Amino acid sequence: MKNIFITGVTGFLGTSIKSKLCSLDYQVVTAGRITNSYCDVEFDLEKPFDLVKKLKNIDVIIHSAAIVHVMKNKKMADEKYQKANYEATIELAKQAVAAGVKRFIFISSIKVNGETTTGRLPFSSSDLPLPKDAYGLSKAKAEEGLLDLAEKTGLEVVIIRPPLVYGPGVKANFASLVKLATKSMPLPFGSINNKRSFVFIDNITDFIVTTVNHPAAINQIWLISDDEDLSTSQLLRLIIEYSESKAFLFNVPQRFFVYLCRLLGKQNIAERLCGDLQVDIKHTKEALDWTPPYTVQQAIKKTVLSFINKN
Template sequence: MILLTGATGFVGSALTQHLQQQGHTLTAAVRRVTDSLPSSVQQTPIGDLLPDTDWTPALHNVDAIIHLAARVHIMHDTATDSLTEFRRTNTAATLNLAQQAAAAGVRRLIYLSSIKVNGEHTAPGQPFVASTSLSHHTFPPPSSSGKGAGGEGLSDPYGQSKQEAEQGLREIAQQTGLEVVIIRPPLVYGAGVKANFHNMMHWLHKGIPLPLGNIHNQRSLVALPNLIDLITTCIDHPAAANQTFLVSDGEDLSTTELLQRLSHALGKPARLLPIPQSWLETALTLVGKRAIAQRLCGNLQVDISKTRDLLGWTPPVSVDAALRQTVQAYLQSQR
């Protein structure tokens, strides 16, 4: 029996369908029973994800847990102490689940973390590896606003709460024998993707000119089917126990190349203006959009050689195939 948290989310919904197709027996821990999950999925209401949530009803006969539920980035966060709120859900509530799982005899817990545990950007030709994390950096701690001393820092509250959860999970694994598997994805895209990726498809589909035709960065992404395949691989793979894995499509793209390939998938011309990258970065920084400049122009590469070598895993879906699937879902949603 697999217990899944976050089953109604972007990753969770697709993972639920995949696990059922693979013949796994699945129960979804939900805040309350919902119609958004297939009727064939057993639902166990556990209320909110809190540091003192009682998981007893959900842990009966569970062999493995896939923990996706989390407090994610909120564009206009109204919390007076953002770091405390992230820690409450992403750290304390996660460790509470792990402790109760270990006591109930659960064999393995797969934790979906974030590449933000490694940081926000990489130097050219120096991708992140699984052994590096925020704990190895000496950046100032984030303030309650979610920004370090320099504004948008590597150690934002979300990344810090995920890193602290990872550390606590490793300690629980050592103390109890619960097998912990940690997966750190970069940006995930696929059918139903929202936020900035969805906006990019919308702008390209509408033929809106974008000043992004001369960006020479390199960024790792992961398609939803590839992430799901890795999660599924880690359920039973003996070499996955107590390991941390980075995941990507295995092909890094510049922002310009990503937009060009998205346009091709859409069947639309890419109206990308060749504005010099330095001009774009300066302009965005001057108007207080330094974080956006970093995401559009900066590097963020991950090295998945450990994932490949230890698990014998290869991303099953190519970038272009994944972009076509993403675009098809977007176009259907526009009809």
């Protein structure tokens, strides 16, 4: 029986990890910014902490807490990400070593690889890091620091780089796309034939639980996805189908759409909707004998039906 310490437990991913581990009868200690009925231990990435005593009987830490949202002030964003995602992560790992924790599972980000695979092969775990923003850089530095600590101390480090995670309760961009597709209106995305990797919340949670025990998981970087990439038009058609929406797609040349977004100063939207971002998980599947338990179709359907039932 392993005792597991989870950070970021009130977040979208952390909540799912806790639920899965508890269902498997693991002993779970949860950490969040405020101690309450859901969080056993106070842990704030932006404040000093000393958790050595709390970690004494812990076997595995799953570190999913992070500062994600981009701030407008670049200097402040750089400092905030550096302190929370890099410095606090390394400090937590050092305290884990001091407490005798055996394994440290770090939820990183595909942004360590870069922002797009348009015009190139899908990202792989062997690629050199090429982060383009402060968030991706902070995650890359944390990975480097953790692997260095593993080499010096024997701490077993597992690094997981997911693309966009979705599922029931998802917010931000994916939720906006679902909301758009469930309205009875024409949508000008029919000719967008890009390819993007996503990962369903239950798929990544299953993978994280796999790495808790797997002997081959340690001191490596793992890319994760649903193993079936979708274009924006394919994704929208699935949402429309499962929601039984009266929305429909019509064709507008992709280059025109990209040009319009750039004209309006929305290049980031054009990249998310039209650009490629693919990850290669062949190594992940073969090395850990793992496959996503849910298909893309099952995952999208579950996500859409949950959204409809809440609205």
